[in-house]
Amino acid sequence: MSGAQKAARAAESRDIRNRWLLSAPALLIVIVAAVGPLFVMLLYSFMVKGDYGDVKFGQFSLDGWSSVLFQRDIFDDTLGLADAHLAIIWRSIKLSFLTTLFTAILGFPTAYFIATRPAKTREIWVFLVTIPFWTNLLIRTFAMQQVIRNEGLLNNALVWLGIIDSPLQIMYTDTANLLGMTYVYLPLMVLPLYASIEKLDFRLVEAGYDLYANRLQVLRRIVLPLVSPGIVAGSILVFIPSLGAYVIPRVLGGGKNMMLGNLIELQFGAGRNWPLGAAISITLMALVMIALLIYVRNAARSGAGHA
Amino acid sequence: MRKNHFDLRAQPGFGLITLFTFFALYLPIAALVVYAFNASESLSVWGGFSTRWFVSAWNNDAVQDASIRSIVIALWASTLATLTATMAALATTRTRPYRGLTFKYALINQPLMVPEIVTAVALLIVFSRIKVWTGYSGLGYLVLAHTAFCIPFAYLPIRARLEGMDLTLERAAADLYATPWQTFRRVTLPLLRPGIIAGFMLSFVISLDDVVITEFVKSGGQDTLPTYMLGQLRRETTPEINAIATVFLALSVVLVMIFFFINRKRE
C-alpha cells in the first residue's frame, strides 16, 4: 500500500518537474523582457522625480504614491483627493467594462457560429475575423472615423433611412471611444471564445434537448458554463488592454478627455513625473492581478476534477 | 428520430448577429480601401479615382523598409510566443493544483496587466544598458520585447482550449504503447490546433500593431510601420497610408487563399 503511494508520489513530483521545464521558456522570456524591467519601475516609483523626466536615483520619496490619490490644491494648498485622477480612472473602468460587454454580445454569437461550421471552413472564418487587423491600429482607427464622423457612412445611412434628421455628433465623444474600442478589440474576444466553443461536446446539448430544455435553457445551463474558460480569457484580453488604450481616445475621442493610458503617458512625457506614472501603473496592475488571482484560484479548485 | 429535422447546434439570431459583426468589421475596411484610390490628398473627401498613392508608396523607401521590418518582427515574435505559450499552457492545465501554479499563471499574463508605456520606459532603461555593454543593437531586442507581450495573447486561447479537454484519448494512446511524443504529436496537437491557430493569429496581429514599446526600444534605422505613422500623425496623413494598408490586406487575402488550397489538397 505504502509502496504504491510512494510510487504515485514520485510520479507526481516527476510530473511537476516536467511541467516546470515545459513552462520555462515562456517564463524566462516574460521575466527578462517584462517582469524584470517592471521591478526597475517599482524602484523608480519610490524615487524623487527628476527635474526633466527620469528620477533622482538613490533619493527616496513616497510622493509618487501619495499623489496617485491625494494632491495639494494648486491654489489654497490644502490636501485633498486627486479628483482629476479619480475621474479619469472611473471613465477608463466604465468604458473598458462596456467595451468588454459589447465585444461579448457580438463576439459570442459570432464565435459560436464559426465553431458550428463544417470543420473544413472554420479556419477560413477565423482568418476572416483577423484580416481587418492586418492593417495597423492607427489606420484602423482612421478608418473607423470614416464610419462615425458627421458626414460618415453611419450618419448618412441613418439620415437616408429617415431615422434621424440631422447627423449625430458621435466623433469626439465617449461613444466614439466605446465604438472604436469595441471594433478594435473584437477579435480578442472572438478568438478565445472560438477556441473553447469549438471543443464543446454537443452530446451534452442533445441530452439537454432530450430532457425537454428549450434553446435558451440549453444555452444558459449547458453551453455557457462549458465555454466559460473562453469567456474569461476573452474578457481578460479585452478589458485590460482597454484600460490602457491610448490611440483611440486620442483620435476618436478627440483628445479632450483622457483615459488611464493617456494620463500615464503624460507623466512620462511632458508632465515629467516618472514616479507618479510608475505608481499609477503599478496600482492598476495590482488591482487587475488580484482580481485575476481570485479567479484562477476558484477555477483551479472547481476544475481540479478534470485532471 | 428528432435529429433529422432539428439542428442541435443552431441558436436563433446567432447567424444574424454574425452577419452584423462581419458587416461592422469590414465596413471601415471597405472605406479605407476605397480612399486608397482617391485622387485628392484627403482621407475623407473623394476627388476622383487614381492610383497615385500606390505609386507614391512604391517610391517611398522608408515606408517599404518599415513595412517589411514590421512583418519580420511580427513573424518572429508570434512564432516564438506561440511555441513557448503552447508549452506553458500544457504545463499549467489539466493538473491538480501544485505549488507555483498560480504564480506561473500570474507571471505569464503579467505583460497584459501593465500599460504599454510603463513596459516601454522600463525596457528602455534595461535594454539601453545592455546595448552599451554588448555593442549589439540589432532587431533582437524588438523581437524579444514583442515576444514577451505576445505570450499572454497566445497563451490564453490555447489554455482556454486545453482546459477541460479530457484526457481519455491521450490515456487510450498511452495504453496502446504510444510514446509520450507520439501521443502528443498524433493526439494532443491535432486537438489543440484551433487554439494554436487562434493564439498565433492574435499574437501576430498584436505585434504588427505595437507602437509604444517599439518606439522606446528601437535603435537607429529600426522604424516599423506603426512608429513611422506615429511620426506622421502630427503633420499630414495622406491616402498613402490607405494604399499601404490595402497592400497588406491583399497580401493577407492571398495568404488565406493559399492556406485554404493547401488544406483542400490534404483532405
Place this chain on the structure above:
Amino acid sequence: MKMKWMTTTASAAIATLALAGNASAAGELNIYNWGDYTSPQLIAKFEKEFDVKVTVTDYDSNDTALAKIRAGGHGFDIVVPSANYVPIWVKQGLLLEARPDQMENFKNVDERWVDVPWDPGRHYTVPWQWGVSGIGVNTAVYKGDINTSAIFLDPPEELVGKINVEPEMNDVLFATIKYFGGDWCTTDKEVLRQVRDKLVEAKTKWLAMDYSVTEKLPTGEYDAVYYWNGAIMRSRLKNADVKFGYPKEGFPMFMDSVAIVKDAKNVENAKLFMNFIMEPENAAMISAYAKYANGIKGSEAFMPEDMKTAPELVIPAEFQDAGAFLETCEPDVQQLYTKIWTELQK
C-alpha cells in the same frame, strides 16, 4: 592542421569585422528627427555629395527623444530638439559643443537666430525650422477679428462647437497665460486660477484637441483651430477661405535646432551635415518639404513660389513683439502646469 585552420579563420573573421567597423564609421550618419520632417531629397543630395550612408529614424515627442538619448546605447549622431528643450539637453550633458558658429556656412544664418536665449552664440545648434502657433479660421463662417486668442478662449457664437485646439500643454498654456496678461513660467496664483477656469469653461465649446488639422479645417469639420502655422498654410492651399491670425495677446514660437549627440560615433559626418544645411539652397529643401520657415538668409530664392510670401510664414511687423519662444520653466512650475492640464482633460 585543424588548429591552424581555425586560427586563420578566426583572425580573418576578426579582421573583416574590424575593417567593416572602420569602413562603416567613415561613411555613416544616424539622424534622429521628428517624423515626416526630413526631406528625402536633402538626404539623397547629402549622401551623394559626401558618399555617406544616412539613416533617418523618427520620434514624435521631445520627451521621448530626451529619454532615449539619456538612456544611452542608441547609436544616433544627430538630434533635432525644440528650443525650450535645448537647455535641458545641454544641462544634462547630452550634446556635443560642436561650435557651428565657427563653420564655413554660419555666415548664412539670419542674425535674428544667432543670439538665441536657448543657445547664445550658437555653440551647440544650427536652425532647422521654426514656426508659431496661431489661429486658423474659416472666414466663410466667421468674418470678425481673428488676430486674437479669444477665438478659442472666448469663441464667437458662429464658431462654438467647431473649434480644434492643439493637444500640446505648453503651447496652450502659453497663449492662455498671455491672454490674462501673465508671463510664461508665472506662478502667480491669481493668473493661474483665471487660466484654469477659462480653459475649463472654453473646453466645453471645443470640438476636439486633435492633430488632423490639414484634413479637417479645409473640409469644414473644424471652423477654427489653434494650431501650428505650417499646417494652417497647407489648409489654406486646399481651401482659400482659411485665414491665419496672430494672437495679439501673445503667441508661442518654436524652433527646432540640429545638434550633435555627445556620444555620437560619426562626429565628422555630423559636422558636415550641420554645415551642409546652412547652405541656402539646402535649407530651402528642408522648408519646401515640411512647409515651415528655416533660419537661413537667402534660402527664399530657392523656395517654392507659394511659400515665399505666405502670410502664415512671414510675421507682420505689428505682431512681431507678441511672439516669444517658450522658455524652459523650473521643474516645480512645470508640475503646476501639468496639474492644470490634467484637470482640463479629466
